[in-house]
Amino acid sequence: MFIAATLAVAVTMALILIRGFMGPTLYDRVLAVNAFGTVTVLMLGLIGYLTERPDFLDIALLYALINFVGTIAILKFFRYRDLGHHRQEESK
């Protein structure tokens, strides 16, 4: 059962990776990386079940958080070319 789910997740990861490499624009790539992170969280949980070590779920939880922050940081960097940007500095 978990092997079947892991196979489905692996196929999904491969297809998303192809889109990530092909993606004509930057935003296609960012979207693919974001979806890839979500699928990686599922893969980590399933590996935890396959090896009967539920500690993997802690890693999956952490990965879910880092994935979100990473996406927002990438988008902010490509918009302002700077991660420490403030609105007030722009209006001066």
Place this chain on the structure above:
Amino acid sequence: MIDLALDIASWIAFSLGGFFLIVGAIGMLRLPDFWSRLHGAGIIDTAGAELILLGMAFQSGLTLITVKLVLIGLFLFFTSPTGTHAVANAAYIAGLRPLGLVRDEPSDNEEGAS
């Protein structure tokens, strides 16, 4: 008996979740432009992820593992729409427009915008 019922529930959740994951991935691969690929990413982030997590929760019963799975599900439930919206907003600001757009009202209102 209850184990069999839980196994069947897990199988159903895994099958549906895997179906949505693969359909979303095929959509991300084959749809023509960025705005339609957002739909594929949305399917992966919501239906696929939550159903696979649900299937795992059926297997572990009422334990601490299920609490962690519910936490992961909650985080994904809130963060992935936010992330998708951020990507779409950034792409819109950067000037990407959907295929076959007839009239671009927000850009019409700004003078000098393309």
